[in-house]
């Protein structure tokens with residue numbers, strides 16, 4: 001009897017431990033997609049570490065691990081501890097770093113001297129400035145710009161108190177979000193997410209929005225900005241489709257990346273338990289609205305959103321007392337935040353342009369290597385950063401920011417359009433420099449550096 005009793009106790013204990021561990025990740029059917037993604041991540045890790053990859057189809061490119069493709073040549077060789085941690089996907093959530101997340105002694109900020117931490121804090125005092133240098137802030141926070149900035153904004157908007165958020169859970173959630181961005185991506189990494197979140201904050205402060213948005217709207221806007229490119233592989237949707245990537249199959253070739261960012265964000269929200277204390281209807285509503293915001297960043301649907309925006313502005317029927325209209329404005333604000341690089345001061349805008357071009361060309365190099373058609377804008381031999389930027393500004397950014405300026409006719413909107421025009425002139429100047437023989441360069445074009453001309457931007 002004694003042995004039976006002890007055995008029953010052991011079985012009960014194992015069941016209890018298993019149920020506790022599962023409690024962190026919801027296993028209900030609607031969460032299967034997020035779980036499926038994690039499981040595939042696990043397969044990739046095992047494959048990299050020498051296990052047989054699980055077969056999921058017949059196409060050879062199905063097994064491309066973009067994280068490995070994007071690693072720099074000098075980083076080849078044995079896996080460093082950091083890389084293993086980065087690659088650990090499913091295991092990471094269940095075992096290792098769960099213990100460390102949010103534990104103050106692990107915070108890299110602690111190894112920085114007080115001066116650096118002080119400077120980062122000092123920068124946060126001007127977090128609403130359109131000239132905010134996110135690259136500098138990222139260096140000062142030792143690569144933790146997304147965690148530091150988003151946590152600060154949650155606190156500043158009073159969201160922690162209003163939604164009774166557990167600060168340890170919030171920090172843990174933000175660390176998970178930051179970790180799930182690929183630091184190897186030149187552009188779609190956590191610094192871009194931090195930049196979009198900072199821009200979103202600038203828009204949320206605009207008079208029309210600040211007087212009508214609810215705390216719920218602000219919470220969603222910031223969450224969507226921070227997670228909108230989560231786990232971005234550094235290649236675009238057409239690439240995923242033509243290589244029969246599992247994500248393209250999973251989301252039926254429609255807003256593949258955006259659906260993945262959304263479902264990944266939902267997975268992390270559920271895992272962190274950040275809103276576990278809210279009624280289930282509110283949590284489901286939050287997940288659904290988060291999806292609708294993130295899906296709006298699909299650039300291939302830009303014209304639909306723009307047409308809708310124009311119709312509202314022409315009719316003058318936007319009523320921000322209406323929750324649906326407020327949500328639409330949040331979608332437009334997130335779209336603007338996502339592609340606001342050309343509207344930043346030249347010194348920031350130029351860096352973003354170079355980074356995105358590097359990512360495009362890297363995709364082109366992979367396509368060449370695997371004898372695939374090189375995607376538009378991705379050929380380093382025929383495309384240039386100048387041409388890519390001028391086209392993007394003319395056909396994508398300008399039409400959007402012109403309409404945003406009609407909706408929110410403020411100094412910020414004017415400043416953004418001002419920088420957009422100046423930056424475009426700068427790229428045109430560079431293009432002309434390259435095509436001219438050299439001695440007939442118009443000196444006036446040298447003057448188009450937008451650092452010289454912004455009006456009223458210092459105060460923003």
Ligand SMILES: [Zn+2]
Nearest residue numbers: 192228229338
């Ligand atoms: Zn983005």
